[in-house]
Amino acid sequence: MIEDIKCDHGDLSSDQNCLMLVPIFNHLDSKDLKEILLLIKSGKFQKGEVLYRPFEPANTLYIIRSGKIKLYRLSENAKEQVIRMLGPGDFTGELNLFADKKHESYAEVLVDAEVCMIDKEEFKHLLNEHPAITYHFLESLSTRLSETEQQMTWIGIENVESRVASYLISLHNQNSSSNLVRIPMTKKDLASLLGTTPETLSRRLASLEQQNLIKLVSNRTIRIVDFDKLNRI
Amino acid sequence: MIEDIKCDHGDLSSDQNCLMLVPIFNHLDSKDLKEILLLIKSGKFQKGEVLYRPFEPANTLYIIRSGKIKLYRLSENAKEQVIRMLGPGDFTGELNLFADKKHESYAEVLVDAEVCMIDKEEFKHLLNEHPAITYHFLESLSTRLSETEQQMTWIGIENVESRVASYLISLHNQNSSSNLVRIPMTKKDLASLLGTTPETLSRRLASLEQQNLIKLVSNRTIRIVDFDKLNRI
DNA sequence: CGACGCTTTGACTATACTCAACCCGTGTGG
DNA sequence: CCACACGGGTTGAGTATAGTCAAAGCGTCG
Numbered sequence A, B: 001m002i003e004d005i006k007c008d009h010g011d012l013s014s015d016q017n018c019l020m021l022v023p024i025f026n027h028l029d030s031k032d033l034k035e036i037l038l039l040i041k042s043g044k045f046q047k048g049e050v051l052y053r054p055f056e057p058a059n060t061l062y063i064i065r066s067g068k069i070k071l072y073r074l075s076e077n078a079k080e081q082v083i084r085m086l087g088p089g090d091f092t093g094e095l096n097l098f099a100d101k102k103h104e105s106y107a108e109v110l111v112d113a114e115v116c117m118i119d120k121e122e123f124k125h126l127l128n129e130h131p132a133i134t135y136h137f138l139e140s141l142s143t144r145l146s147e148t149e150q151q152m153t154w155i156g157i158e159n160v161e162s163r164v165a166s167y168l169i170s171l172h173n174q175n176s177s178s179n180l181v182r183i184p185m186t187k188k189d190l191a192s193l194l195g196t197t198p199e200t201l202s203r204r205l206a207s208l209e210q211q212n213l214i215k216l217v218s219n220r221t222i223r224i225v226d227f228d229k230l231n232r233i
Numbered sequence C: 001c002g003a004c005g006c007t008t009t010g011a012c013t014a015t016a017c018t019c020a021a022c023c024c025g026t027g028t029g030g
Numbered sequence D: 001c002c003a004c005a006c007g008g009g010t011t012g013a014g015t016a017t018a019g020t021c022a023a024a025g026c027g028t029c030g
Helices: A012-021 A030-037 A120-129 A131-157 A160-174 A187-193 A198-210 A227-232 B012-021 B030-037 B120-129 B131-157 B160-174 B187-193 B198-210 B227-232
Strands: A040-045 A050-052 A060-074 A080-086 A106-119 A180-182 A214-218 A221-224 B040-045 B050-052 B060-074 B080-086 B106-119 B180-182 B214-218 B221-224
Touching: A050 A060, A060 A120, A060 B131, A080 A131, A080 A187, A080 B131, A106 A120, A120 A131, A120 B131, A131 A160, A131 B060, A131 B080, A131 B120, A131 B131, A160 A180, A160 A198, A160 A221, A160 A227, A187 A198, A198 A214, B050 B060, B060 B120, B080 B131, B080 B187, B106 B120, B120 B131, B131 B160, B160 B180, B160 B198, B160 B221, B160 B227, B187 B198, B198 B214
Parallel strands: none
Antiparallel strands: A040 A106, A050 A106, A060 A080, A060 A106, A180 A221, A214 A221, B040 B106, B050 B106, B060 B080, B060 B106, B180 B221, B214 B221
8 A cells, every 4th residue: 555655746636626625625725725735645545455443543634535435443242333434525534633542443445545645743734824724624523423423313213214214315315316316335334334234224125115115226226216204204 | 591691701710710621721821711701601501401402503602610411312203312411611512613504402401500602603713813722622523523433333233231331331431439430310311322221221230230240339329340341241 | 157245035033122010219289 | 297299210021123143146356
């Protein structure tokens, strides 16, 4: 992996596009972006590689330019809880930027990824210089906290069928073009994200189809048949 | 409630003590603290009152000076998921300070509380003026996010007995003076925090006692008998 | 083609929830 | 001072949900 890191900043326009994708940066003007680019290293990671794992010191902010990253934790008996999936424009590593803590989760590459990296100290400096970045950063963090609390509430209270229904609806609301939704990960990972097992997820999806609320079109594609009923489960 | 709010800032020294309790403020010098005090309103809330509820607009940061506040969400079938408990020095309301969002949880007073309040816009201004505050605020938020992810991992993966064990151990680690721990809420609320029901919690505690890992001393007090075994559950 | 991992299905089991009754401690009012 | 109501807590019995284990189907990639 380490040999993949480009330190020469040769591909400025592409890196700039990377930054523009990120909500915390996309309001900056061209001059500020160029300045920030000087702080950034970019690297390519292949499927299966791990950006960080628990107990490693956290000193880098990672911004995903392309590909897909899975954030998850392991319990003592080696079961996996998926925290969330990262795609283009998402970032991670921030959890421990501010307290010299160790990582507590794994960040594993699912689809070959290009990742921009900023050193912890340089990012802190950046925040000092650009209050606007700080502001958007706070916004992102608090939104994430809210989402995680919601995810926890689902897992803690609702039965699996409700969680599946809620998840499908949230997927649909993201790209509300049609009533076809595409699951952006394996069912195994989705099961973990929803706090259940692949077997149970499979059965609950079958049950929802039985009730004519959805139609399983293909492995990753589902047609939502009765949105309102699905919403009420 | 509204008539309880003191807007006169008459009790400066007491308010200052309030601020000093809060990690995001406690590094400031006396001059800065005085400036901040001018922005603060303080109020008293009685048991049962609610600082905010879902769908209310969020425009205030609340800092707890004394008392106890329960943060929870309700599912559609009116079941309650406790997110966390707030005590002196904790703050809340920040979730939506940065995106004009509505609240998604309830903040209910469990024990009569004194609360300092800062208006959203004034707090934003404060952050601009004092990067150090921003820094500590980010630190708090990212720590909270990490804790919430951990809580979610427990609920999603472990069985109730493991969660109870983990909770007791985390309680013990906070005040590691003796092997007596005091549960800081009702068992009903603890059950919800751990993503289970009061009945199941009661049974799991009894089971742990059966195994000689703990001893139920009184309603809220537990003696940890075998720390290592408890840790390995 | 074969290997591997994901997915589904089936049978069984365990865990935890529900509902109900009862206990207990506290606070209120007669 | 006692009676009572109330909410929390515990216990029991029955049920439902979801997890486990095993086997077989399916898809993809070398």
